[in-house]
Amino acid sequence: MHKVIRCHKYGEPNVLQIDELESRVPGPEEIRVRLHACSVNFPDILSCAGTYQDKPAFPFSPGRESAGEIIECGNSVKNFVLGDRVMLWCGSEYDGYAEEITLPASRAFPVPPGMDYVQAAGFMLVYGTAWHGLMDCGNLVSGETVVVHGASGGVGLAAVQLAKAMGAIVIASAGSDEKLKIVSSQGADHLINYNTEDTRQRMKDLTEGKGANIVFDTVGGKVFNASLSAIAKEGRILIVGFTSGEHSKAPTNIILVKWASLISVRFGQFSRIYPERTRKNHDNLITLYEAGQLNPYVGKTYKLVDAVDALDALKSRQITGKVILVI
Numbered sequence: 661m662h663k664v665i666r667c668h669k670y671g672e673p674n675v676l677q678i679d680e681l682e683s684r685v686p687g688p689e690e691i692r693v694r695l696h697a698c699s700v701n702f703p704d705i706l707s708c709a710g711t712y713q714d715k716p717a718f719p720f721s722p723g724r725e726s727a728g729e730i731i732e733c734g735n736s737v738k739n740f741v742l743g744d745r746v747m748l749w750c751g752s753e754y755d756g757y758a759e760e761i762t763l764p765a766s767r768a769f770p771v772p773p774g775m776d777y778v779q780a781a782g783f784m785l786v787y788g789t790a791w792h793g794l795m796d797c798g799n800l801v802s803g804e805t806v807v808v809h810g811a812s813g814g815v816g817l818a819a820v821q822l823a824k825a826m827g828a829i830v831i832a833s834a835g836s837d838e839k840l841k842i843v844s845s846q847g848a849d850h851l852i853n854y855n856t857e858d859t860r861q862r863m864k865d866l867t868e869g870k871g872a873n874i875v876f877d878t879v880g881g882k883v884f885n886a887s888l889s890a891i892a893k894e895g896r897i898l899i900v901g902f903t904s905g906e907h908s909k910a911p912t913n914i915i916l917v918k919w920a921s922l923i924s925v926r927f928g929q930f931s932r933i934y935p936e937r938t939r940k941n942h943d944n945l946i947t948l949y950e951a952g953q954l955n956p957y958v959g960k961t962y963k964l965v966d967a968v969d970a971l972d973a974l975k976s977r978q979i980t981g982k983v984i985l986v987i
């Protein structure tokens with residue numbers, strides 16, 4: 661038997677329950693993994709609330725990624741052996757907050773030497789979203805200016821590190837000076853506190869009036885509106901998320917006059933439709949990690965059974981970087 665944290669009805673994170681489940685023997689193409697760490701992401705809160713795009717059938721585990729060691733392999737699994745350390749993309753289909761999981765081997769990726777399970781559990785979603793956003797959607801070119809809104813969050817901090825690694829000048833925004841200090845230590849060139857400063861004016865001043873080439877926006881609302889005024893010609897605003905809870909309306913006349921693009925970033929959907937492209941992006945990210953250019957920043961860990969506390973902390977903006985459940 662093993663513990664799985666699952667949602668049986670929609671609501672605040674405290675609707676989550678600890679269930680005891682039997683192990684499932686892997687099918688020919690599957691692996692069974694003893695998990696050591698599970699990642700907590702903002703979309704997990706939305707899944708609990710029933711407001712995320714994907715709505716799996718009850719009961720479901722809101723986690724999307726984890727890491728552990730393989731303890732059983734199906735007969736047809738060729739690329740892994742018992743004991744291999746793997747990071748797993750559970751998506752919304754498999755139990756992300758659990759002590760153990762059985763899933764297709766195609767959802768497993770080797771953990772590189774030197775990376776521990778805590779970092780590995782939280783690697784794929786944040787860096788995968790950052791790469792898909794900045795590179796596939798944003799076509800980032802070295803030397804361009806990238807503004808990352810919500811830079812203190814898991815995805816935001818990954819985008820700061822990746823943009824920097826790809827040669828961008830990085831302007832990072834967040835909601836407190838304390839968080840911005842950490843963001844600065846992760847490579848941001850310039851900082852904006854969107855709670856105390858005029859974001860639009862700061863973006864203009866920091867780009868000497870030219871505006872930003874790319875905006876990676878995880879927050880929405882007033883910072884999105886500021887970005888519309890402070891985007892460069894041929895600039896790209898990447899719509900990644902709405903942690904502010906506000907969905908802005910974009911005036912098409914401003915988009916036209918500014919010669920700008922609004923681009924949707926949907927990493928989960930992309931990884932489902934294009935698994936090979938996702939794997940290639942992941943390989944590029946691991947190469948950057950191994951070269952020391954990416955350094956997963958874990959702000960806090962919780963025990964698996966304290967998943968509700970972890971989600972509450974994320975929701976109330978107490979964390980900088982990643983939150984991970986350890987087993």
Ligand SMILES: NC(=O)c1ccc[n+]([C@@H]2O[C@H](COP(=O)([O-])OP(=O)(O)OC[C@H]3O[C@@H](n4cnc5c(N)ncnc54)[C@H](OP(=O)(O)O)[C@@H]3O)[C@@H](O)[C@H]2O)c1
Pocket residue numbers: 700701702703785789810811812813814815816833834835836839878879899900901902903904905925926927928974975976977979980981
């Ligand atoms: N499009 C995609 O493919 C994709 C993939 C993954 C995640 N996402 C989205 O990206 C966003 C960030 O996800 P994450 O896991 O990185 O989240 P996270 O770690 O919780 O970070 C979110 C950040 O948003 C800021 N924020 C601003 N207003 C907030 C509010 N009212 N409540 C909570 N946070 C607020 C917080 O920073 P301050 O306290 O400094 O303001 C916080 O650090 C979410 O909207 C998520 O759904 C999108």
